[in-house]
Amino acid sequence: MNTTTRYVLLVFFVLIGLHSILSFTHEDYGRATSLSNIVHKITWDTSTLDPIPQEYYSDIPASNVTSRRxxxxxxxxxxNSDLDSAVRSVRELEDRFNRRFQYPWVFLNEEPFSDEFKTRISNVISGPVSFGLIPHDHWFQPDWIDEEKATVGRNKMLEDNIIYGGSVPYRNMCRFNSxxxxxxxxxxxxxxxxxxxxxxxFHCDIDFDPFLYMEDNDKVYGFTITMYEYDKTIRTxxxxxKEFINDHPEFISEENAMGYISDNGGESYNLxxxxSNFEIASMDFWRSEAYTKYFEFLDSKGGFYYERWGDAPxxxxxxxxxxRKDQIHFFNEIGYEHNPYTHCPRxxxxWQRGRCSCNPSRSFDYDGYSCMRQWDRIQ
Incomplete structure (x- = not known):
């Protein structure tokens, strides 16, 4: 092939590429700027939603002395290595929510935070901020764990290509968060x-106070995304x-949400x-006798290290x-993304009130891996 022929072919393919890009951009722009294409064709089920009442929305910053928090x-x-991505998350939530309400932030690390981390984080936060060191015994693998057994479990997960399957630090984090x-x-x-x-x-303005809503309405746990767990990480x-339930039936709520986590009345777990990378919740619930004994029982079995029990399940x-199932709240109004999944408000x-930037048609809510249908079913 001579030089002239190669040049002609190159120009041809460049022109074809430009045409494709311009056609896609024009079509995509049309979709992105037309509410009829983005919202009206979406048929999400909204019948089970528990919307935030108007009284929790505010146009007045919480720094006002009359504001209730x-x-x-x-x-x-x-x-410390998370600094750039941490700053982005903080800045987004400050812009979308906390510049209005100015709740304090707490940052925790198993190693001391660097001066750079503290300076850059503090620079984008509108209210108080604290930086804490996690106690050694709260983070690292306990001495009583059988390391040989734990190594076998990690190697098996590596063979099965399970994400973080061979990671001890990830297991430390799951146990700490649990x-x-x-x-x-x-x-x-x-x-x-x-x-x-x-x-x-965070894809939408959050001009209501989720904490006050939870407190006033006797909620204990709030979420945005629900999904299936890897069964190979939590085999036992x-x-x-079930062993704990048999020992402590007194802790089970009469109005529980068993129907969300089991399809057969508790005989098995539906995953x-x-x-839990998004949670708005009561720490009093975790500090309760029921949860304290529950966690201690789970921890004594070693499953955080012999398997890879996560804090989410x-x-x-x-x-x-x-x-009670009515104490668990789905925050539809909060547009949230943790790659690769996004919840966009239904x-x-x-969607309009929150000035949302997410595309509702790409929301994870009713994806094949989502458990939203199970949640809707028990409402």
Whole structure:
């Protein structure tokens, strides 16, 4: 092929590529700017939603002396290496929510935070901020764990290509989030927390106070995304839970949400859980006798290290069993993303009011891996 022929072919393919890009951009722009294409064609089920009442929305910053606020904090577990992604998450939630309400932040790390981390984080926060060191015994693998057995379990998960299957630090984090974060000295003064992670995104304005809504309406746990757990990470978890239930039937709520986590009355676990990288919840619930004994029982079995029990199923099972189902709240109004999944609010009015940037048609709510249908079923 001579030079002239190659040049002609190159120009041809470039022109074809430009045409495709322009056609796609024009079509996509049309969709993105037409509410009829984005919202009106979406047929999400809104019949089970529990909308936030108007009284919890505010146009006045909470710094006003007459404003009412809950005893709450926004909580992030992060490492110094997470700084850039942590700043992005903090800045988004500040812009979308906390610049109005100015709740304090608490950051926890198993190593001391660097001066750079503290300076850059403090620079984008509108209210008080605290940085804490996690106690050694709350983070690292306990001495009583059989390391040989734990190594076998990790190697098996590596063979099965399970994400974080071979990671001890990930298991430390899951155990800490399951049973220790609410014991930290910096959190003892608070009842409520909003868990935020590095590199998450908030797609809508949140001009209501979720903490006050939870407090006033006797809620204990709030979520945005619900999905299935990897069954190979929690092989013995449900049998352990059933053993605990048999020993302590007094802790099970009469109005529980067993129907969300089991399709056969508790005989087996259907793997549904609330995705705990987003939680707005009561630490008093975790500090209760029921949850304390539950966590201690689970911890004594070693499943956080012999398998890879996550804080998401551990929290979700506890909320489903020990709380009334009406004490668990789905925050439809909060547009939230933790890659690769996004919850975009259902309902045109909610989507517009929140000035949401997410596309409702790409919401995870009724994806094949979502458990939203199970949640809707018990409402």
């Amino acid at each position: 809950a005893n709450a904090t926004i909580l992030m577990l992060a490492r 049973g220790f974060f609410y014991r930290h000295d910096l959190l003892q003064q608070y009842k409520w927390y909003w868990r935020v992670e590095p590199d998450v995104h 978890l449900w049998d352990t839970v 549904c859980h609330f995705w 551990v929290h979700s099972i506890a909320a489903a069993l020990f709380a 309902g045109e009015e909610v």
